[in-house]
Amino acid sequence: MPKENQKAVERIEYELTTLIRRAVYLDISDKKIGHLERAVYLLLRHLDEFGPSRLKELAETFNLDISTLSRQASAIEAKGYILRFSDPTDGRVSLFKLTELGREKLITDKKMRIERYHTMLEDWSYEEKKVFGELLVRMNEALID
Amino acid sequence: MPKENQKAVERIEYELTTLIRRAVYLDISDKKIGHLERAVYLLLRHLDEFGPSRLKELAETFNLDISTLSRQASAIEAKGYILRFSDPTDGRVSLFKLTELGREKLITDKKMRIERYHTMLEDWSYEEKKVFGELLVRMNEALID
DNA sequence: TTATATGTTTGTATTATACAAGTATATGAC
DNA sequence: GTCATATACTTGTATAATACAAACATATAA
Incomplete structure (x- = not known):
């Protein structure tokens, strides 16, 4: 058909x-949802998931210019959510990692976001949620190119 | 569970x-995808779907300030994709409708977008696409609040 | 008929972004 | 070992999308 x-x-x-x-x-x-802007949330989430990362990696992850990430990371660092340190094997590289505060903020925010999704999807069956999640995974794979 | x-x-x-x-x-x-920016695509699509609309309606549809829509609509009008005319029953109101050119652009762009989705989803079964579409409809309803 | 409400436009500030130039460090050729 | 080139990042600048506020035009109601 x-x-x-x-x-x-x-x-x-x-x-x-x-x-x-x-x-x-x-x-x-x-x-x-929550307190963190989307860009901040995504950056913290990335650091939590993949560990310390350099600017270039973050820029590629988010498809943004390195200069944009440089400013974003500085702003988030100023808030105390992430910490900058030098890559011991390459003095040019700045690595960023979550601070304890950053991790707390991330966890709180994630909880709030998930809570909101619970509410939005409260009349969905478990089966429907499961299938939707699986199809979203595949959609995201398809979007990579 | x-x-x-x-x-x-x-x-x-x-x-x-x-x-x-x-x-x-x-x-x-x-x-x-296509030639039109997302904002333009969505505006043309709205006019195609709902007929002539005023700025306030468009602003509410897109959750943007009226002033933003005022400028967007002027820009799209200048490109010849939409036409402005006065509401005969209320002189304050500007209504916008698609021009023939605008409709052509919309159709072309929609085709290209759909074509891209065909490609991205080519290894999905019909059943999967159907279910995904249905769940997206429900997700969108849930997002309205 | 005048005060108020509504629809839109325009002025201004802010923010996120990209691109380009500059700075610091590393690497490789000789 | 030194210098040219490459790489990582920062900073300067321009642009675009946006919101908010003020201005303007028209409608409505007391």
Whole structure:
């Protein structure tokens, strides 16, 4: 059924475009989840998941210019969420790692975000949530290129 | 199984955050889909779907300030994609509608976007695409608040 | 008919971003 | 070993999207 397949893809295109708009807004608005801005949350999450990272790595992860990450990291460092230290094997490299405060902030924020998703999805069955999560993983793989 | 349910929600939170970052990047990068910027695409799509609209309506739809929409609409009007006309029942109101050029651009762009999704999802079964689309619809409903 | 409300535009400030130039360190050729 | 080049990062500058506030035009209601 190529026609139904076409419809399904069209719906995904439509709904994903809508979802991105709404989700980005939600992150910016008063109703935003937690205390951390999205960029900060993602950076802390990356450090938590992958350990100490250099600017170049972060820039590539987020598809942003190194100069942008340089400023972001400095701002987050100034807040005390991350710590800068020199790579002992290469004096040019600044590595960043989470501070205890940063880790606490990340955990708190993650909890709040997950709590919000619990509420939003409270009338979904476990099976539906499971399948949606799995399909999102595949969608993310597809988006890498 | 509350524990598995928890894991499923955590995964959704994680993957959606990732998806938004990747998708927003894809819209900005060289690899961006089609010719229209996301804001323009969404505005044209709204006019196509809901017919002539006033600024206030567009601003609410996109959760943006009216002044922002005022400038966006002027820019899109200058490109010839939309047309401004006065509401005959209320002289304060500017209504906007698609021009023929605007509709053509929208159709072309939508085709390209859908084509890209076809490619990205080519190894998904029809059933998977169908379910994903349905769950996205529900996710979007959940996001409205 | 005048005060107030509504819809839009315009002025201004802020923020996130990219690109380019500059600085510090490392590496490799000789 | 020294110098040219490469790499990692920072800083200067420009741009674009945005919000907020003030201004302006039109409508509504007392």
